[in-house]
Amino acid sequence: MDTVFDYEDVQLIPEKCIVNSRSECDTSVVLGGRKFRLPVVPANMQTIIDEKISVYLAENGYFYIMHRFQPEKRLQFVKDMIDRGLYASVSVGVKPEEFTFIEELAAANLKPEYITIDIAHGHSDAVIRMIHHIKKHLPETFVIAGNVGTPEAVRELEHAGADATKVGIGPGKVCITKIKTGFGTGGWQLAALRWCAKAASKPIIADGGIRTHGDIAKSVRFGATMVMIGSLFAGHEESPGETIEIDGKLYKEYFGSASEFQKGERKNVEGKKMYVEFRGPLQDTLTEMEEDLQSSISYAGGNKLADIRKVDYVIVKNSIFNGDRVY
Ligand SMILES: NC(=O)C1=CN([C@@H]2O[C@H](COP(=O)(O)OP(=O)(O)OC[C@H]3O[C@@H](n4cnc5c(N)ncnc54)[C@H](OP(=O)(O)O)[C@@H]3O)[C@@H](O)[C@H]2O)C=CC1
Numbered sequence: 001m002d003t004v005f006d007y008e009d010v011q012l013i014p015e016k017c018i019v020n021s022r023s024e025c026d027t028s029v030v031l032g033g034r035k036f037r038l039p040v041v042p043a044n045m046q047t048i049i050d051e052k053i054s055v056y057l058a059e060n061g062y063f064y065i066m067h068r069f070q071p072e073k074r075l076q077f078v079k080d081m082i083d084r085g086l087y088a089s090v091s092v093g094v095k096p097e098e099f100t101f102i103e104e105l106a107a108a109n110l111k112p113e114y115i116t117i118d119i120a121h122g123h124s125d126a127v128i129r130m131i132h133h134i135k136k137h138l139p140e141t142f143v144i145a146g147n148v149g150t151p152e153a154v155r156e157l158e159h160a161g162a163d164a165t166k167v168g169i170g171p172g173k174v175c176i177t178k179i180k181t182g183f184g185t186g187g188w189q190l191a192a193l194r195w196c197a198k199a200a201s202k203p204i205i206a207d208g209g210i211r212t213h214g215d216i217a218k219s220v221r222f223g224a225t226m227v228m229i230g231s232l233f234a235g236h237e238e239s240p241g242e243t244i245e246i247d248g249k250l251y252k253e254y255f256g257s258a259s260e261f262q263k264g265e266r267k268n269v270e271g272k273k274m275y276v277e278f279r280g281p282l283q284d285t286l287t288e289m290e291e292d293l294q295s296s297i298s299y300a301g302g303n304k305l306a307d308i309r310k311v312d313y314v315i316v317k318n319s320i321f322n323g324d325r326v327y
């Protein structure tokens with residue numbers, strides 16, 4: 001592998017503008033035959049997404065993936081979304097009861113449009129077995145498999161039948177995998193994305209490490225079709241995490257899916273809890289992301305998302321913030 005770098009080490013190089021207004025730039029993306037307004041999906045974590053947010057995102061043209069941490073509610077969730085005329089998008093693990101859940105969906109003739117296999121170390125036979133299981137019982141469902149961090153893993157999961165792979169092991173804000181195990185793409189997630197994207201023949205979802213809206217454009221440049229984001233979505237008034245007040249300022253709870261707060265025990269803990277600053281309504285962030293991405297497309301000299309893929313870049317090793325705070 002050649003040079004490695006992360007989001008903050010890279011700047012994209014502008015091309016001559018071809019639009020008269022940033023509003024002409026189209027940020028939409030197609031995944032699994034559906035068109036979404038943004039190439040962004042809030043992380044399938046319990047402090048990021050819930051039923052209400054899922055409905056809001058589906059109704060308003062955004063992609064969502066419901067988390068898998070209240071398994072007793074999942075079947076009804078799929079049914080409710082279908083009854084409302086909305087697409088259903090849920091997550092599964094790989095334990096035996098998760099295989100049963102797929103069979104229950106099929107038996108009830110409930111066919112989610114999207115199922116995401118959400119495992120820390122997705123390059124595994126267990127994930128391959130689950131891909132085969134979903135394709136056998138729900139052949140029309142679009143299967144996203146992850147998480148992985150190598151081209152070999154992308155190829156193997158695609159070969160097993162995955163329709164998209166999710167790349168990112170350890171770059172997350174509440175992740176401690178990199179510290180506790182010494183493994184992962186933390187610190188070089190953007191280069192890992194590029195490495196994986198070169199091997200991919202199907203869409204890639206870049207997962208973790210997004211700290212600014214510009215990082216979304218950088219992900220697209222290096223091969224992502226969609227970008228999964230946790231921390232930037234944790235602080236909204238709709239966010240499911242607890243709201244606390246410190247010295248008159250509001251904060252929201254954000255914890256890892258492999259943290260003791262999620263697991264209820266201190267076993268194989270690879271995640272932590274933090275508090276993020278309150279950011280107001282979710283739609284304000286989605287609108288700002290869209291505006292910023294429209295601007296990115298204009299700097300790329302284009303009018304659609306794919307035009308970002310063509311731009312050149314420089315590596316500026318840890319210097320783009322020049323000592324400034326991000327916000
Ligand atoms: N993207 C990332 O960097 C990471 C994300 N996470 C998130 O945390 C949540 C929990 O993940 P996960 O622990 O996989 O889910 P589960 O706790 O559901 O574990 C899934 C299965 O995989 C096994 N397993 C877990 N990790 C490994 C491993 N390193 N090697 C072999 N087998 C393993 C588990 O067994 P056993 O527990 O007995 O080993 C279990 O049978 C998920 O939402 C995941 O996305 C967690 C860590 C990293």
Ligand SMILES: Nc1nc2c(ncn2[C@@H]2O[C@H](COP(=O)(O)O)[C@@H](O)[C@H]2O)c(=O)[nH]1
Pocket residue numbers: 043044045147168169170171172173174175176177178207208209210228229230231232255256257258259270271272
């Ligand atoms: N290593 C861990 N990674 C985790 C855990 N819970 C979630 N995640 C991953 O983080 C991203 C979100 O990253 P962010 O930088 O946008 O906040 C999420 O989608 C998961 O892939 C965990 O407990 N440990």
